[in-house]
Amino acid sequence: MPSVLQYLGxxxxxxxxxxxxxxxxxxxxxxxxxxxxxxxxxxxAHGAHRVEACRRLTPKEIAALPPxxxxxxxxxxxxxxxxxxxxxxxxxxxxESLQPTGLSRDGPARTYxxxxxxxxxxxxxxxxxxxxxxxxxxxxxxxxxxxxxxQNLAVDFKADRGGFVFR
Amino acid sequence: MALIHSVVRKPFDFAEQALGKVFPAQWNPxxxxxxxxxxxxxIITASGIYVYIFFDTGIHNAYASIEYMTHEQWYMAGxxxxxxxxxxxxxxxxxxxxxxxxxxxxxxxxxxxxxWVTGIAVLMLIYVxxxxxxxxxxxxxxxxxxxxxxxxxxxxxxxxxxxxxxxLSPQTLDNRFFTLMIFMHIAVPLIxxxxxxxxxxxxxxxxxxxxxxxxIGTFVSMLALSLVFPAVSQAPxxxxxxxxxxxxxxxxxxxxxxxxxxxxTVTWTAAFCMTVIAFAVPFLPPMRKLPxxxxxxxxxxxxxxxxYDCPYExxxxxxxxxxxxxxxxxxxxxxxxxxxxxxxxxxxxxxxFRRVTGLSPGIDLPDLTMETLRDQVHDVCDRLxxxxxxxxxxxxxxxxxKSINVPGVASVELRCIGHLPPAFxxxxxxxxxxxxxxxxxxxxxxxxxxxxxxxxxARIAGERDPHLRARVPxxxxxxxxxxxxxxxxxxxxxxxxSSGLSAVPGIKVPPAGPATRERDxxxx
Numbered sequence: 001m002p003s004v005l006q007y008l009g010x011x012x013x014x015x016x017x018x019x020x021x022x023x024x025x026x027x028x029x030x031x032x033x034x035x036x037x038x039x040x041x042x043x044x045a046h047g048a049h050r051v052e053a054c055r056r057l058t059p060k061e062i063a064a065l066p067p068x069x070x071x072x073x074x075x076x077x078x079x080x081x082x083x084x085x086x087x088x089x090x091x092x093x094x095x096e097s098l099q100p101t102g103l104s105r106d107g108p109a110r111t112y113x114x115x116x117x118x119x120x121x122x123x124x125x126x127x128x129x130x131x132x133x134x135x136x137x138x139x140x141x142x143x144x145x146x147x148x149x150x151q152n153l154a155v156d157f158k159a160d161r162g163g164f165v166f167r
Numbered sequence: 168m169a170l171i172h173s174v175v176r177k178p179f180d181f182a183e184q185a186l187g188k189v190f191p192a193q194w195n196p197x198x199x200x201x202x203x204x205x206x207x208x209x210i211i212t213a214s215g216i217y218v219y220i221f222f223d224t225g226i227h228n229a230y231a232s233i234e235y236m237t238h239e240q241w242y243m244a245g246x247x248x249x250x251x252x253x254x255x256x257x258x259x260x261x262x263x264x265x266x267x268x269x270x271x272x273x274x275x276x277x278x279x280x281x282x283w284v285t286g287i288a289v290l291m292l293i294y295v296x297x298x299x300x301x302x303x304x305x306x307x308x309x310x311x312x313x314x315x316x317x318x319x320x321x322x323x324x325x326x327x328x329x330x331x332x333x334x335l336s337p338q339t340l341d342n343r344f345f346t347l348m349i350f351m352h353i354a355v356p357l358i359x360x361x362x363x364x365x366x367x368x369x370x371x372x373x374x375x376x377x378x379x380x381x382x383i384g385t386f387v388s389m390l391a392l393s394l395v396f397p398a399v400s401q402a403p404x405x406x407x408x409x410x411x412x413x414x415x416x417x418x419x420x421x422x423x424x425x426x427x428x429x430x431x432t433v434t435w436t437a438a439f440c441m442t443v444i445a446f447a448v449p450f451l452p453p454m455r456k457l458p459x460x461x462x463x464x465x466x467x468x469x470x471x472x473x474x475y476d477c478p479y480e481x482x483x484x485x486x487x488x489x490x491x492x493x494x495x496x497x498x499x500x501x502x503x504x505x506x507x508x509x510x511x512x513x514x515x516x517x518x519x520f521r522r523v524t525g526l527s528p529g530i531d532l533p534d535l536t537m538e539t540l541r542d543q544v545h546d547v548c549d550r551l552x553x554x555x556x557x558x559x560x561x562x563x564x565x566x567x568x569k570s571i572n573v574p575g576v577a578s579v580e581l582r583c584i585g586h587l588p589p590a591f592x593x594x595x596x597x598x599x600x601x602x603x604x605x606x607x608x609x610x611x612x613x614x615x616x617x618x619x620x621x622x623x624x625a626r627i628a629g630e631r632d633p634h635l636r637a638r639v640p641x642x643x644x645x646x647x648x649x650x651x652x653x654x655x656x657x658x659x660x661x662x663x664x665s666s667g668l669s670a671v672p673g674i675k676v677p678p679a680g681p682a683t684r685e686r687d688x689x690x691x
Contacts, residue, residue, distance in 0.1 A: 002191060009189025013196070014388035017257075022396045025256045026414040030424055032311060033409045043335055045328040101327065112321060112329045150411045154336035167336045 037116045038147035040093075040124065042086050044157035045110040048100060048130035052076040077106040080132050086155070087125040088117055119149040126155055126164045139163035168453060175271035180652040183610060192611035192648070194381045199612075200265035202377040206385060207258040208360070214251040215356075218244060222303070226345035229305045230403045237399055249393030255297050256418040257389065262290050270448070272564075272615060277456050278369070278479060278503045280449035285366040287445045292359035297419045299352040305345075310334070310404035311413045312420065315427050322431030337406045369503055370617065371480045457506035457582075458533045460499050466516045467529030469493040472632055473510035476585070478617035479503050482510060482530075497530060507616035508532050508586030512623075515633045517588035519544070528588075535582060544591065547577035548600035555668040557661065558601035560587050562608045564615035566654045576661065577601070584608030585619025589626045589635035596643055603643045603668045607657055610650035620648055642671040 054075040062070050079100040086094040101107035127140035141164035156165040183197045221244050223232035236244035275283040301312045317331035333344050367373045426434050474482045481503035484495040510530045517528040519541045526538040553575035561568035568578035592604045614620040625631035645664040649656050
């Protein structure tokens, strides 16, 4: 039978163990982002144009196909790479050629990037080329935004909505 | 490697001793880590079921439902939520301590690889279920966990579209992904429970419940913590905001800041390497697989004692193969045997009195036979002088008795204290090879081979076969369960035991007539 002192010792152990558990379950806190910063997150998954445009099959080519696979057009699977740039206040923050995914390079190219910027007014410009052209951009959007501290500005890309979407 | 084991073991030895001063041996938390793990698991399960009743499983209302539990129904659902959280944290603590302690004690190699590997799997599953649980609160911490986890997963080229895009902005938030998390938070712990069951398959009589005193103390402390410092949510998740500062649960999320700030190549390579090493540890050199127990059917009557006493279920009783008129014979599974010798200690034919037929028990360790032990006993006892001569039988995993350099004291080392057949004590005292026998084993409840101390106590008390004969004066037998770092305690016990032997009557051995001599040939 434990003595009173031993019971007190056990109580002290349980108290310490509980304090240790309770404290480390929440503290010390972790600062992910400085309080005076905001975040710009550029992310999209987008299928670029095909490397070779679709073309009409000749009657000879159609005839050579098995009857169940005969069709008027043929399209290559491979997509071109996407070139994207992001500027904040005229300064280039991000520039990359994004390769199409998939073994046949026929999947969407994708990106997911985060940038910390000081809170306040900024001009954000994003532009993207998803065709076979050598220069210039197919989409370009510039916005003047006021970012509050710790605000997260998502810059998405939706071709069916006309290009870059700021939200 | 031995140095690493020693460095890892020392803090445990120290803590075990310190806790031993306030806890009875059977209540010592460090000696019940596995059982405490189960206990926390049940607390988590019970509290989780209760909390789930009030939890809204939709992502848009989850936070509000938890706030209701925490603030409106604080006295029950709030307490349950806190118990759920703190027991989960405590589970990680005891699992990690259990893992490190077993490593330090070298109880992960050889036949024990199975428990190690399945234990690592359980630990990983518990981490996954814990992290998925934080997700469900859908507060700032949940947002942080969700984003960092998915960004980390997105490094792998297995998703067509980055999973983290689900959390790009409030408009992209998807209820389906949240539902998947709820499913994971329920399914993964169930899988962990199944693996826990497998984890215990190679140990006999596993202790999966802590002793009542320890269970009560542990639960009361968890309950007190839940009342004094209840678990609360952080600010609600808002994908239009960066979490900024978060209160991390450092038991589950200590690596999250690294996942967030280090390149995926580094973190994934580190995770892969650490996982491989964790699983491979039992198979890394130096391998020290001891020769396993060997059955000698000539001396075995199939009594099954070795089968019942084996701590690792390494001995099965199978149909007799030698045609002798016994029902069964033991068969040793080499992949499970840790060569602790407890089976040889339990064999009724491990009888040192046998001279004519030779000391060959029904089951024995080939590299430390009973005959060798008897020879060692004679060797060391022949050199004993003085009035109160003491022979120490010590476990090789307990305090090293060989280091005791006291006149009139000798020692013989065993694989486990349960390796000692009680008849050896009788033999030493009745043949007057020594005046007292001291058994030095691992700390009570902390036997290296799991059950050696327990079986030895029961054998001496006459509660388990083979028991120590009644004619042996118990005053001439002393047990000291001290572990590796208890040399001082052993020395003081030895001193007290030795000095008290003069006043103790010896064994009354009948005069050595023809009948006695004949009987000694086979049995005492």
